[in-house]
Amino acid sequence: MEGIVEVLMCRHKARNALGHVFLSQMMNLVSSLANDSAHVVVFRSLVPGVFCAGADLKERVLMNHAESDRFVHRLRSLMTQIASLPMPTIAAVDGAALGGGLELALACDLRTAAHSAQMGLIETTRGLLPGAGGSQRLPRTVGLSLAKELIFTGRRIGGQAALGIGLVNRAIEQNQSGDAAYREALVLAREILPQAPIAVRLSKEAMNRGIEVDMSSAMAIERMCYSRVIPTRDRQEGMAAFLEKRPPRYTGE
Template sequence: MATLLRRLAGLRCSPRPWTGVILREAHGRTSALTPRAAWPPLAGDGRPLTAGRRALCRGQHTEAEPVQVDVKRLEGDDDGIVEVLLCRHKARNALGYVFVSQLRNLVSALSNDSVAKVVVFRSLVPGVFCAGADLKERAGMNPAESDLFVHGLRTLMTEIASLPMPTIAAMDGAALGGGLELAMACDLRTAAYTAQMGLIETTRGLLPGAGGSQRLPRAVGLALAKELIFTGKRLGGQAALEIGLVNRAVEQNQSGDAAHGEALSLAREILPQAPVAVRLAKEAMNRGMEVDITAAMAIERMCYTRVIHTRDRKEGMAAFLEKRPPRFTGE
């Protein structure tokens, strides 16, 4: 066991060093995410950031490249919940160059955010979460360009899955192809009964290329995942709940945001828990699922060792003994 622990020492199982970000709302409007450190030097498509594209990635509106992905930080009792807002209205949140670039930079900033305790991905486009690939852009790519772009998408989904805090996808509308792959990159999913979701790539002569062929079997089992991918079948929210693809499904409401409301309800259940413990629990589960049970137990031990020295653990024990709610600080 000692040898195994030494081999696993390189596996990151502790909270990252957080530099933090500033999330603002001005005059009731959602503002962009502004990290204290500089944004990454490259956009999601690998092209160098020009001055205009740097402004774009900071969430500033430009005529050439309007904001397609934004962010909102909730306040009051919901402080600690951050919402990623998908808002490419004209193209139903299709995964195009600009959309992917903005999402990549936003996710990069969130990965260094010590304030966010839960991140909710939601759409501001009525009736759709994310329609998947931007087929108009894809039609103009040669095979090499298409392969490179999809590789970038796959990397982006991995970065979303690797965010240290819990993430929730709220599907109030269609989540097809890459849109469902985006939702599956999140830890948890909520859906309206009317939402349609599916990996439909085989109906376009393709296969899921942004992680769907790997994440769907892990979510619903291999045989069922094969059926869904081979047939390109679409599921409603109730069916998705029955097979374990989503955590919660609800009737849609008149405002069309029932899944978002359910995602907030779920986030509020996570919010009071010890942030470091939650992040380390996510780390232990994610890494443990990819190795054999013996190695997984060693990963759990390493993560447990890290959390045992936190102030939050001591506060949790004290609160229990004093029969009061704990006051966690994330330390």
């Protein structure tokens, strides 16, 4: 659909585990999206029953300490790349999103999940801790106390429980095709598409930057973002459409 770009994960045998090659491909793809005109980016899996199984432990076990540290740094960089994309991003979690897989979903702005999906930062069960942003993004998503419980225990939760704690935005019963979360992600994306794209992007920037600072600084960030949207043709179109009582026709200018 015009305006929506899909990132398709399709490493069948390894359950989309984030190995060296897969990670490099993903980083190159996400980097190319930074200047894309897409209104929404949807991350989804083509592997039945799995979103992303996390880091490829078969590769990790062969790494020495220095190699492991460099690899996790690259994983962290990928999640930062995803979080820094200018347009809204949606993770469609139709299956297992564990460890780095959940960290990838957390790097997205929004998440949809099938009831049957399994999500968890399970690193402590492997003698590790979330190292690709999970220890920071999960508390910002569900709150510090609950994030601590989930990370300390390595617990896995389903889609309905994830909705209840605010880990996902929408949860839905899985369908026969196994892509219910993806279809719900498209429903959500279609709600975003009619809105002014520059305003949406600047809203994302204002929230992402503002949440990291004190309120006074955050208000200054909002003011700066607002000042950038005022001169746009889309703002003028929005005002004109309101006065003329018609749907706006935004062009992203």
